[in-house]
């Protein structure tokens with residue numbers, strides 16, 4: 161391993177950690193990234209990136225490369241999972257892009273991760289290591305020190321914990337635990353040739369219903385179709401060990417609209433993702449140690465913003481490092497002062513949006529659908545605060 165003492169140490173090489181490396185390098189800082197897995201990569205299927213995330217990729221010079229893999233959907237459409245009725249839509253073309261300065265795109269997670277990784281590998285300021293699980297980070301008289309799973313002590317100038325929802329570095333700031341939402345996701349991709357002719361492959365489609373939803377969109381230049389099936393387990397309790405099973409999936413989706421039923425037949429039911437988030441915290445920076453991405457603000461995926469917020473973090477981190485140089489304490493403080501209020505709002509809004517789309521009682525559903533069906537597809541009043549990016553100071 162190269163000498164790390166004059167570098168910023170980043171724990172975690174997910175989308176957040178790698179984007180943070182690019183941001184820090186943009187500010188002229190040398191960085192060392194540590195990933196616990198034996199290989200760099202991403203699990204899961206598709207990812208949606210709204211304009212506020214794509215704007216950061218554009219800033220890092222990656223939009224052209226990303227566009228080789230991405231799909232640019234025409235609309236984001238919400239439909240009733242039981243009647244098939246279109247409830248509302250958001251136009252994602254011309255006006256959206258002009259307004260927010262970047263497109264909305266969808267792509268395979270591994271494509272996004274490889275493009276960012278490729279940029280990191282080409283950057284002489286970024287050093288990357290796998291097979292390094294970072295267990296802890298501490299501030300010492302000689303600077304920051306992180307310890308990996310082999311007990312090796314690694315010195316650096318500052319630490320960014322980008323180690324995901326079960327972050328070890330977060331323990332420096334909070335003893336909180338991930339919150340189980342009782343929801344579970346099953347997801348995967350299938351060849352687009354297997355999708356029926358009447359599927360609107362130009363759109364991101366979200367089928368919604370009581371305690372459930374399904375998301376569908378094409379990825380990898382339109383060669384694959386991504387599907388995510390999400391539902392609240394009817395049997396989950398804090399003590400449950402078996403919950404959110406494929407049998408429960410069949411049960412909660414019984415009687416759903418024909419296209420949703422078809423989607424379920426293609427879902428790989430072998431692997432499930434229980435859905436966790438955490439409550440926002442008021443501080444994630446101490447001295448020369450800070451957090452970023454899911455380590456800082458894990459959220460439910462209902463606004464499709466977890467990865468996007470990690471990208472926004474990276475852009476702000478770059479800005480703050482440019483202003484404060486090697487004064488990491490000041491840079492991290494400024495970074496968190498901007499990022500905490502915004503990411504906390506996204507975390508809590510994601511939960512709230514989940515309540516809306518998963519509404520169960522008939523009155524809430526009727527009122528929601530009335531609002532949905534009356535709004536035009538070019539009404540951006542609900543997305544301005546989010547897709548428009550952080551407010552400019």
Ligand SMILES: Cc1cc2nc3c(=O)[nH]c(=O)nc-3n(C[C@H](O)[C@H](O)[C@H](O)COP(=O)(O)OP(=O)(O)OC[C@H]3O[C@@H](n4cnc5c(N)ncnc54)[C@H](O)[C@@H]3O)c2cc1C
Pocket residue numbers: 171172173174175176177194195196197206207208209213292293294295322323324325326327328345347388433452453454455461464465466467468469470
């Ligand atoms: C079903 C689902 C759908 C989603 N859809 C979207 C979407 O459409 N749009 C969107 O923007 N977001 C979406 N998200 C959220 C998004 O996936 C996350 O917010 C994003 O991956 C966070 O990136 P991260 O790098 O902060 O964390 P992670 O992706 O969790 O990456 C953390 C990395 O750190 C590594 N690591 C962990 N612990 C250690 C350690 N101790 N030492 C070293 N390395 C470590 C991990 O192996 C991993 O590589 C979705 C999430 C789910 C579950």
